Amino acid sequence: MPTELSLRQPDDWHVHLRDGAMLEAVLPATARQFARAIVMPNLTPPVTSVAAARAYAGRIREALPPGSRFEPLLTAYLTDHTDPAELERGFRAGVWVACKLYPARATTNADAGVSDIEALTPVLDTLERIGMPLLLHGEVTDPSIDIFDREAVFIERHLAPMLQRHPGLKAVLEHITTSDAVAFVRAGSGELAATITPHHLHINRNAMFQGGLRPDFYCLPVAKRELHRLALRAAATSGDPRFFLGTDSAPHSRGAKESACGCAGIFNAPFAIESYAAVFEQEQALDRLEAFASEFGPSFYGLPLNSGRITLVREPRQVPRRLELHDSAGQPVELVPFHSGETLPWQLS
DSSP states (O other): OOSEEEEEOOOEEEEOOOSHHHHHHHHHHHHTTOSEEEEOOOOSSOOOSHHHHHHHHHHHHHHSOTTOOOEEEEEEEOOTTOOHHHHHHHHHTTSEEEEEEOBTTSSTTOTTSBSOGGGGHHHHHHHHHHTOOEEEOOOOOOTTSOGGGHHHHHIIIIIHHHHHHOTTOOEEEOSOOSHHHHHHHHHSOTTEEEEEOHHHHHOOGGGGGTTSOOGGGOOSSOOOOHHHHHHHHHHHTTTOTTEEEOOOBOOOOHHHHSSTTOOOOOBOGGGHHHHHHHHHHHTTOGGGHHIIIIIHHHHHHTOOOOOOEEEEEEEEEEOOSOEEEEOTTOOEEEEOBTTTTOEEEEEEO
16 A cells, blocks of 8 residues: 655646635645646636736736746636637637636526527637637536436537537536536547546535535535446546546635525635545555546647646545635635545645
8 A cells, every 4th residue: 555646746627716815815725736727717707808818817826826836727708799719819829728618507607608509600610620629517507407417418418419510629528427428428539528526526416415404515517326426436547538637626605605595616626636546546546546637638638748746645634624714915715625524545745
């Protein structure tokens, strides 16, 4: 049993850093372990222009701890009125590495998202032509569809026809939660990939209801049945390069989570790589963690592998029940981290 694990420094291919005081509070948790991260654009207002993306990247860099070399990778928020020429301009200038499709009202700050996916043809034609990846929040928002079926229905109704019409489109089905998504990605080409979060590897939908209503386990897409969790663990630890790390860390203040209408999102950034390591060890696949965390994502995006390394040591650590983080003005922001009160077997040295 190894007592130390050296990994090429990983990247996070899906994270919410928020903005303002929350950005300043949570950014160090991501920057301490990841060299790069694809940053979600669902701010208020969303990041829909090259100018907005440049400004947001500047705010992220200003909020970094002194000496940090963390690199934010920005994304464009698609709407019903997105100009394909603006996407191409930002992509060719290196401002954006991808664009994000939120079905309208699917999740936090998605009200401005796409209401008619079939009408996106001019945008998708452009993405396919220039090689700009499309990142998908893969859920339908039809209220007649059970919330636990929304990912599978999205694949059937929208994603499968989209990829048939645009076979050269690079696409990432993000934060997958079902065996349906695993099977679809496995049956696809190398132009289709998926990210997998640590929380969907650890919990099934029972977690939201154990000992009462547990808002800290509520996220979108919601966790599913145990059979789906097991399928995700098998995919993540399989060594298949189409599955790679994306935390979907989505911080909300404790008050916003524990309210009459609690926000969706799990804040897993503080102990993300330790959380993944626990899963890979349980699945007897620690030798495959580095590829999942540090190699498959850069290869898909055509980016160089990181040259730096991190070290995990086998030393049990109890995750705090609450984290009081601070912005640049010293103001506290209280959050509940994923694994609150649990003990993880690995620590980042």
